[in-house]
Amino acid sequence: MTHTRTRLERGRNALGPALELVHTGRAPTRAVLTTALGVTRATAGAVASELQTLGLITVDSRPGGATGSHGRPSHRLSIDPGGPVALAAQVHADGYRAALVGLGGQLHATTPACTTVPADPRQIIGQIVAAGADLLRASGRPCVGAGLAVPSAVAEPEGTALNPLHLAWRAGAPVREIFNDCLAEAGLAVPGYCGNDVNLAALAEHRHGAGRGAAHLLCVATGHRGVGGALVLDGRLHSGSAGLALEVGHLTVDPAGRPCHCGSRGCLDVETDPLALLDAAGRQPGPEGSLLDQARDLLATEYGSDPAVRAAAHAVTDRLGLGLAGLVNILNPDRIILGGLHRWLLAADPDRLRGAVQARSLWGRRSGTVPVTACTLDYNSLVGAAELAWQPVLDDPLAALPG
Amino acid sequence: MTHTRTRLERGRNALGPALELVHTGRAPTRAVLTTALGVTRATAGAVASELQTLGLITVDSRPGGATGSHGRPSHRLSIDPGGPVALAAQVHADGYRAALVGLGGQLHATTPACTTVPADPRQIIGQIVAAGADLLRASGRPCVGAGLAVPSAVAEPEGTALNPLHLAWRAGAPVREIFNDCLAEAGLAVPGYCGNDVNLAALAEHRHGAGRGAAHLLCVATGHRGVGGALVLDGRLHSGSAGLALEVGHLTVDPAGRPCHCGSRGCLDVETDPLALLDAAGRQPGPEGSLLDQARDLLATEYGSDPAVRAAAHAVTDRLGLGLAGLVNILNPDRIILGGLHRWLLAADPDRLRGAVQARSLWGRRSGTVPVTACTLDYNSLVGAAELAWQPVLDDPLAALPG
DNA sequence: GCAGTTTGTTTATTCGAGACACAAAGCCAG
DNA sequence: CTGGCTTTGTGTCTCGAATAAACAAACTGC
Numbered sequence: 001m002t003h004t005r006t007r008l009e010r011g012r013n014a015l016g017p018a019l020e021l022v023h024t025g026r027a028p029t030r031a032v033l034t035t036a037l038g039v040t041r042a043t044a045g046a047v048a049s050e051l052q053t054l055g056l057i058t059v060d061s062r063p064g065g066a067t068g069s070h071g072r073p074s075h076r077l078s079i080d081p082g083g084p085v086a087l088a089a090q091v092h093a094d095g096y097r098a099a100l101v102g103l104g105g106q107l108h109a110t111t112p113a114c115t116t117v118p119a120d121p122r123q124i125i126g127q128i129v130a131a132g133a134d135l136l137r138a139s140g141r142p143c144v145g146a147g148l149a150v151p152s153a154v155a156e157p158e159g160t161a162l163n164p165l166h167l168a169w170r171a172g173a174p175v176r177e178i179f180n181d182c183l184a185e186a187g188l189a190v191p192g193y194c195g196n197d198v199n200l201a202a203l204a205e206h207r208h209g210a211g212r213g214a215a216h217l218l219c220v221a222t223g224h225r226g227v228g229g230a231l232v233l234d235g236r237l238h239s240g241s242a243g244l245a246l247e248v249g250h251l252t253v254d255p256a257g258r259p260c261h262c263g264s265r266g267c268l269d270v271e272t273d274p275l276a277l278l279d280a281a282g283r284q285p286g287p288e289g290s291l292l293d294q295a296r297d298l299l300a301t302e303y304g305s306d307p308a309v310r311a312a313a314h315a316v317t318d319r320l321g322l323g324l325a326g327l328v329n330i331l332n333p334d335r336i337i338l339g340g341l342h343r344w345l346l347a348a349d350p351d352r353l354r355g356a357v358q359a360r361s362l363w364g365r366r367s368g369t370v371p372v373t374a375c376t377l378d379y380n381s382l383v384g385a386a387e388l389a390w391q392p393v394l395d396d397p398l399a400a401l402p403g
Numbered sequence: 404m405t406h407t408r409t410r411l412e413r414g415r416n417a418l419g420p421a422l423e424l425v426h427t428g429r430a431p432t433r434a435v436l437t438t439a440l441g442v443t444r445a446t447a448g449a450v451a452s453e454l455q456t457l458g459l460i461t462v463d464s465r466p467g468g469a470t471g472s473h474g475r476p477s478h479r480l481s482i483d484p485g486g487p488v489a490l491a492a493q494v495h496a497d498g499y500r501a502a503l504v505g506l507g508g509q510l511h512a513t514t515p516a517c518t519t520v521p522a523d524p525r526q527i528i529g530q531i532v533a534a535g536a537d538l539l540r541a542s543g544r545p546c547v548g549a550g551l552a553v554p555s556a557v558a559e560p561e562g563t564a565l566n567p568l569h570l571a572w573r574a575g576a577p578v579r580e581i582f583n584d585c586l587a588e589a590g591l592a593v594p595g596y597c598g599n600d601v602n603l604a605a606l607a608e609h610r611h612g613a614g615r616g617a618a619h620l621l622c623v624a625t626g627h628r629g630v631g632g633a634l635v636l637d638g639r640l641h642s643g644s645a646g647l648a649l650e651v652g653h654l655t656v657d658p659a660g661r662p663c664h665c666g667s668r669g670c671l672d673v674e675t676d677p678l679a680l681l682d683a684a685g686r687q688p689g690p691e692g693s694l695l696d697q698a699r700d701l702l703a704t705e706y707g708s709d710p711a712v713r714a715a716a717h718a719v720t721d722r723l724g725l726g727l728a729g730l731v732n733i734l735n736p737d738r739i740i741l742g743g744l745h746r747w748l749l750a751a752d753p754d755r756l757r758g759a760v761q762a763r764s765l766w767g768r769r770s771g772t773v774p775v776t777a778c779t780l781d782y783n784s785l786v787g788a789a790e791l792a793w794q795p796v797l798d799d800p801l802a803a804l805p806g
Numbered sequence: 807g808c809a810g811t812t813t814g815t816t817t818a819t820t821c822g823a824g825a826c827a828c829a830a831a832g833c834c835a836g
Numbered sequence: 837c838t839g840g841c842t843t844t845g846t847g848t849c850t851c852g853a854a855t856a857a858a859c860a861a862a863c864t865g866c
Contacts, residue, residue: 012852013854014854039855040854040856043854043855046853069863069864070864070865071864072861072863
């Protein structure tokens with residue numbers, strides 16, 4: 001009895017890492033997959049064909065065209081454009097949105113942004129899931145799971161939203177449980193995961209955006225109010241022992257600053273969010289648009305012309321730099337990505353912000369400076385929510401998919 | 404030709420994890436090794452006998468005596484008391500010491516503490532290594548490697564000491580290179596590793612002391628001056644992208660506090676170290692003993708009797724609590740261990756410090772409090788330095804040992 | 807057209823671990 | 837003290853993921 005093994009039974013253990021490489025765009029061909037995985041060509045070939053039969057990737061049979069180098073041209077590995085998707089959802093202070101996200105972080109379909117926000121979490125999450133279920137039905141694709149991004153710390157392992165301040169939800173709302181209930185009610189038999197929006201944005205940026213390749217990625221962003229942080233260590237979200245890490249909003253950045261609800265004063269939260277910029281520039285928040293949009297517009301239109309706006313931006317930038325330097329001293333990241341208002345402050349005066357970070361971090365001068373850049377991904381929280389749903393597939397494709 | 408495999412060729416991949424379990428005292432018998440590794444009894448047995456032939460552990464042939472439970476009694480796995488050792492060394496502000504440390508963090512021999520500190524790093528490290536080589540010769544044991552703990556941040560991958568302030572070394576001294584040179588000159592053909600003393604203390608406490616079982620262990624300690632921090636994540640030291648993480652000394656804990664050399668004021672460094680306590684109590688540092696010893700003695704003898712000392716301790720304790728709360732908000736550890744003066748402040752008034760941490764950390768009340776305890780290991784930096792040397796053996800015993 | 811280079815596939819082999827049967831060594835009930 | 841019951845330890849067969857090595861394919865450049 002000979003042991004002729006079919007191709008499908010080989011390379012099982014390398015399947016997850018291989019899919020992750022394709023997913024993050026680091027394995028365009030079988031040849032680089034071979035070196036990236038550190039396996040033989042035989043194994044890489046088996047893995048690729050297995051992923052193909054699972055319907056996750058495609059292999060160009062046409063040779064790759066002008067390779068520019070010697071040797072047999074390699075066939076291109078791409079994400080199967082007709083493959084399964086993850087259902088991604090996001091709630092924020094003034095609206096929500098659902099989308100379908102394929103491997104590689106590609107948005108396949110999104111609902112229009114909705115701007116009504118019911119106060120009851122079960123109601124709003126039910127609406128999002130219903131909208132997502134419509135998208136799924138319309139697409140006709142299989143769904144691997146669902147992820148939800150919320151503007152709150154999410155405690156693990158309970159899956160509860162601890163500070164959904166701007167949603168008028170009660171603190172401690174069991175969002176993951178609610179999300180899964182709603183998925184079940186909508187007839188979607190897929191697991192649902194929840195996470196903090198900034199955490200998920202950082203994860204998405206690490207895999208598909210400005211954070212690619214960073215081993216210790218720090219992400220700091222404002223929403224409409226307050227400041228959130230996230231850390232991605234070696235490709236995995238670091239959210240502490242209970243999901244509550246990177247609560248960076250209460251670092252002191254101005255000892256004589258505004259009082260903060262935490263009991264201290266001059267916290268990053270109240271000194272560098274959109275309201276802080278408007279306030280420093282002597283503007284009252286208007287009724288039109290979110291605070292973030294108002295602050296962004298102020299920077300875009302009057303930073304060059306109004307000295308008061310310029311001075312306010314500089315003051316807020318300096319405080320942000322001080323806060324980032326404090327985080328650098330504690331976390332020693334190799335890259336920092338900014339989102340929300342902070343990315344516009346960086347754009348307004350990159351040298352000032354980078355200089356402030358470098359000057360106030362202990363090893364800023366001695367040991368090279370940390371790159372500080374803006375996030376680059378549209379809908380990064382949505383894409384990050386999808387990453388949560390994709391994660392089991394990335395960890396073990398055979399176990400996670402029915403095939 | 405039959406394929407009868409000898410025992411030694413099986414269980415190779417589980418060898419490292421198994422040794423780590425025995426090393427950290429979590430695998431007293433083959434039976435628990437089986438469940439802890441998640442392998443079959445056959446594999447666990449093969450692994451144990453392999454570790455035995457490597458000379459790392461011993462297996463009691465006598466049955467285990469009164470087991471208290473049903474079934475065949477299991478044989479005891481212990482660390483071979485005659486096995487190899489690691490050479491551990493520590494330099495601090497007023498002295499140095501060398502020791503031999505076996506698996507399990509057991510000190511087999513130490514040199515007496517030396518209190519002369521040459522200003523030249525090459526000279527002092529040479530003296531330590533020479534002393535260690537004497538210990539090794541006297542013991543007649545094989546040596547797996549050498550580790551050195553220094554009171555400075557150690558930049559990776561260069562292995563340079565960035566702020567050896569209290570040693571009068573120049574900043575950026577290439578300590579790992581010097582250490583390895585000295586090892587070679589002493590005829591010790593083993594690799595040398597260097598690390599920050601608080602980092603190494605945290606590692607040792609995690610594996611053999613008060614940090615056992617913690618998944619996210621935060622360690623904060625004073626030496627004679629300043630404050631150091633360390634984080635052990637899932638059993639591995641987290642020292643950031645360049646070894647410079649957990650530089651916690653410049654968190655602001657008193658906006659109106661003492662000026663600090665970093666340019667700010669009221670930093671943890673200058674507000675909670677031994678000098679800060681002496682100062683707050685209105686005492687001048689005396690000529691006898693280190694600052695740490697003086698501050699400790701002050702607490703031990705006059706905390707109960709002198710209201711000024713008590714008030715000073717409370718003030719410093721409150722600031723420490725504020726600093727720890729800041730770290731809790733960023734790192735969300737599941738345990739905090741204190742060393743140096745901080746452990747004596749904790750001992751003086753545990754409730755006050757724990758209450759301060761809880762009150763000022765964002766999720767302190769809502770999501771359970773973080774346990775704050777004192778370190779429990781003597782010579783934890785030395786033991787931690789040895790852990791560095793043992794690490795390759797723990798990762799892959801067969802590759803790291805000549806056998 | 808041929809040498810050289812890189813990519814992909816086929817076949818046989820290696821080797822770590824699991825399944826299973828069995829043996830050993832204790833407790834306990836009668 | 838003898839025979840169940842339970843748990844621990846060992847030997848044998850088998851499985852399966854990956855490697856090695858040989859071969860085939862497809863391109864560049866002379």
